[in-house]
Amino acid sequence: MKEKLHSKFILLGVIILLSVSGCKNGDRTKSVDKTELVNLDETSVSISTISEKHNETNNSNQNTELKYDLTQPEKCVLSKELVEISALTMDHKSNIHYAVNDEKAFIYALEDCKVSSKYKFGKKGDYEGIEMVDNEIYVLKSSGRIIQYDLISEDVKRIIKTPLKTKNDAEGLGYDRKTNTLLIACKGSPNIERGSKYKKSKAVYTYDLDNDLFIDKPLFVIDDNKLESFIEYQDNNTHLSKKESKRRIKRALDFSPSAISKNPVDNCYYLLSTVGKTLLIINPEFQIVSIHFLDHSSFVQPEGICFDSNGDMFISNEGKGLVANILKFSSL
Numbered sequence: 001m002k003e004k005l006h007s008k009f010i011l012l013g014v015i016i017l018l019s020v021s022g023c024k025n026g027d028r029t030k031s032v033d034k035t036e037l038v039n040l041d042e043t044s045v046s047i048s049t050i051s052e053k054h055n056e057t058n059n060s061n062q063n064t065e066l067k068y069d070l071t072q073p074e075k076c077v078l079s080k081e082l083v084e085i086s087a088l089t090m091d092h093k094s095n096i097h098y099a100v101n102d103e104k105a106f107i108y109a110l111e112d113c114k115v116s117s118k119y120k121f122g123k124k125g126d127y128e129g130i131e132m133v134d135n136e137i138y139v140l141k142s143s144g145r146i147i148q149y150d151l152i153s154e155d156v157k158r159i160i161k162t163p164l165k166t167k168n169d170a171e172g173l174g175y176d177r178k179t180n181t182l183l184i185a186c187k188g189s190p191n192i193e194r195g196s197k198y199k200k201s202k203a204v205y206t207y208d209l210d211n212d213l214f215i216d217k218p219l220f221v222i223d224d225n226k227l228e229s230f231i232e233y234q235d236n237n238t239h240l241s242k243k244e245s246k247r248r249i250k251r252a253l254d255f256s257p258s259a260i261s262k263n264p265v266d267n268c269y270y271l272l273s274t275v276g277k278t279l280l281i282i283n284p285e286f287q288i289v290s291i292h293f294l295d296h297s298s299f300v301q302p303e304g305i306c307f308d309s310n311g312d313m314f315i316s317n318e319g320k321g322l323v324a325n326i327l328k329f330s331s332l
Contacts, residue, residue, distance in 0.1 A: 023266035023283045066281075066292055067266070068313055073298070073327035076113035083319040087130040087140070087173065087259065088304030088326065095308060097326070099316065100127045100139055107137050107149060113326060121149045121156050129173025129259070130304075131182060133209065138182060140173040142166065146182070146207065162207065162214045163192045172204075172260035172271065182207040183219070185257035185271060190221055200224040202257055204269070220286040222271075227252045227280075230288050251276040251293055259304050265311030265331065272302045272315065298327070 078085060084102040091098070097110040105122040107130070108115050121139065129140030136157070139147040144164025148157045164170050164186065172185030183204055190196075190203030193216075203218040231252045235245040254276030261270050268289060269282040277294040294302065304316035311331040318324055 023263070023268035023281070023289060066290060067311075067332050068329040069332065070279075070292065070294065070298075070329065073315075073329050076326050076328075078110075078113060078316075078319075078324040078326065079115060081115065082108060083321065083324045085316045085318055085324045086128050086303050088306050088314060088316040089130045089132045089137075090306045090308055090314065091132055092264075092309045097306070097314070098130060098132055098137060099304065100130045102127060102318075107139065110326075119149065119151070119154055121147055128171040128303075129184070131173045131175045133175055133180075133182075138173060140170055140184065142169050142171060144168060144170045144184075146173075160207065160214075162205075163216060164205070165192070168192065171258045174260040174262055174269075176206070176262050177264065178267075179206075180209045181215075182209065183260050183262065183269070185260040187256045187258060190218065192216060202255065204257075204260065204271075220269075220282065222255065222257075222280070222282075224253055226288060227255060227291065230291060234291075248293065251278060252291055254278075255280060258302065261305045261307055263307050263311055263313075264309060265307070270305055270307075270313070272305050274301050274303060277302070 082099060082101050085099050086102040087100050089098050090096070096116070099108045099110060100106070101108065103124050103126065105120060105124055105127065107119040107121060109117045126142040127139055128142050131138045135151050137149045137151060139149065141147070143166050144162040146160040146162065148160060149155070150157050164184070167189045168186040169188030170184050171187040172183070174183035174185070176183060183206060185204050186202060190198040190201050198218070198221055201221045201223045203221050206215045206219045207213070208215060228249050231245070231249050235248065255273045255278055256275045257271045258274045259272040262268070263270055267284050271280045271282070273280070277296055277299055279292040279294060281289040283289050299315070299317060301318035301320055302315050303318050306314050308314070313329040313331070315327045315329070316324065317327070
C-alpha cells in the first residue's frame, strides 16, 4: 500500500513539472521533450497534435492572464493617406514605425504617428505584411511574394518567390530574431501542395534568412478543434450562459490571422484576426496560452501588430473609410 501511494506521489510530481509552461520557456521545439509533441517533421508542430496527457495538465495550469490592459490604450490618429494601413513594424533602435497601406506601393516611416518619409518600392498590389530586419524592410503580398527593400540605398534588393499562392492569402509577416526567420501567417488555405492533410486550420510558415530558404512545412498549425477546446475550458470556469459560450466559440472559429509578431520579452507569438476580432497568443512550444476577444468599438479593423524592445504592444487599425489609428498598450 505504501509503495502504491509513493508511486502516485511521484507521478503527481512529474505531471506538475510538465504542466508549468508559459511564454518564457525557451524557443521553438528545441526546449521541448520530443515525447511530449507529435512532430509533423523536424520544423513543424501542429497545435492539434499535443499529446492528450500533456494537454490536460497544461489546460488546468495554463497562465491565461494578458500582460496588457486592452481597455486602456494610448491612441494616435493617422493621416488620410494611411486610412487603409494594412501592416505595422518597428525599428527598435530609433523607435520609428514603418507601415504599408494595402494597395499603395509605399513604405511609410512614422514618427509620433506622423509620416516623416515614404519610400516607393513597386506597383500597386495587395500588400498585407511588413517587417524590419536590420536596415531592410520586407513587404509581404497576399500572393506570398516578399519584397526586400534596403532603407540605406532606398532601393528594392530583390523579390523573394515562395510556394505560397493566392489561395493561401498570406497576410501576416513577423520576424523571429533568435532563428533569423520571417514568419508568414496565412489567412487562407494552410496547404501549399495538393493532397496536404491540414484541414480546418490556419498555418504559419517560415523563411530562413540565413540560408535563403522557404521552409515548406508549417512552423505550427492552428487547429479549429484546439481553439474550440480552449474556449470550452475557459468558459467552464465562468458563469457564462450556453448561448454566450457558443457565441465565443463561433468568434474563435472565425480566426483568420491578419497579422503576426513575436514578442521579444516573453517569446510568445501574437496573432491578430480581423475576422472575429481576436488576439491569439501561442508560446514557444506552440501551445495556446490565451485567446482574447477584442472590443469592436476600439478595434475597428485590426490589421497590424508589433512590439518595441520593452515589450510594449502596438496594434494598427484600418479606418474603414474613416480614420485609421495606432493603439499602444504598455506592458504591465
